[in-house]
Amino acid sequence: MNERLPLAIIKYNAGNIQSVMFALERLGVNAVVTDNISQIQQANKVIFPGVGEASSAMQYLRERGLDQVIRELHQPVLGICLGMQLLCSHSEENDTSCLDIVPVQVRKFISESGEGRTKAPLKVPQVGWNNIYSLRTKLFDSVLEDSFIYNVHSYYAESSKYSIASCEYGVEYAAAVRKDNFYGVQFHAEKSAGVGAQILKNFIEL
Template identity: 45%
Template sequence: MNVAIVKYNAGNIYSVVNAIKRLGIIPILTDSADELQNADKVIFPGQGNALEAMTYLKAHGLDKVIKNLRQPVLGICVGQQLLCRHSEEGDVDCIGIFDADVKRFQPTQHEDKVPAMGWEEIYMADEKDDAANVLLKDLGKHPYVYFVHSYYVPVCENTIATADYILPYSACMHKGNFYTCQFHPEKSGDVGEQILKNFLNM
């Protein structure tokens, strides 16, 4: 299987590379349009600043490449956010797969820390289509996953799983061939490994 990971100026990419290697697949890390278009699966990970990321992606034409991919694509953390319409982080227009705007967490009490960091339970949406169920199957009744983020995607029509920190928000999303996780499956133990397996087995 040919798995491509989008190479751009974002942190945390090599932990995703290593997670895929642990599953027995050697991925390619690339910013080549041809390699991304010809891959069987594409992973769009990242940590970092949305404005800086979009500036890089647009300068290299990768925003249009990603938007026009037809194979399964998995956006992780900032990758989820960049697939939305707009982000408050840098007030930047993003790729626009999901008709949603990325917001910054606003603490409502002293205990609320930003960035949100740590293990949180995710809750499956009551109504998911069969394609969305493929990503989230075999996770157990109360899956916990690892988050690190200051910005979130509000719950919307494409939300297939939620988490709750300060308010409910999108933990996973799905539209067409695009799937996302706000959390880091590569840092989420057995649950995260199962999600990556589910994606690779699509």
């Protein structure tokens, strides 16, 4: 029973794991949801999902030593939504130090219309479908520029040289990031219809 898991989904105190499982199931992939350290280390691919709040998620990971485990993974890792934000350096959500794998700051959308701005104030969180552009890397193979993906979030990773997809909501931000073997998508690939399925498939085939 030393066979490597094709795909491990990291189990922790942030939801939406079931939706990710079902999305992978639709692609014919058997994933295992686990917080077992050796199972995670030995999987071919790791998905780090998440809906929830940054500081309590980080605390949970630290208490179980999962923070260090994630930092030291060598296989392709995909953070989704909060999972992506936790891969970054720091989040404005409750002033949280994150995993600091991708050196990018996570900021809150500003809902107030600032001075001199004529645009209507932003609704926060951003809820709904938005278009992504400047797509790079194999993660977006066969995905067209300006494809639509589903978002639910109040915080965003700043644009940087690690951006591999961009999106605009009041500001231009990183819809996806990559550093080495670590990938992250802000949107819910598991709920983004055919486009999301293609992105998950691309990750599986990396």
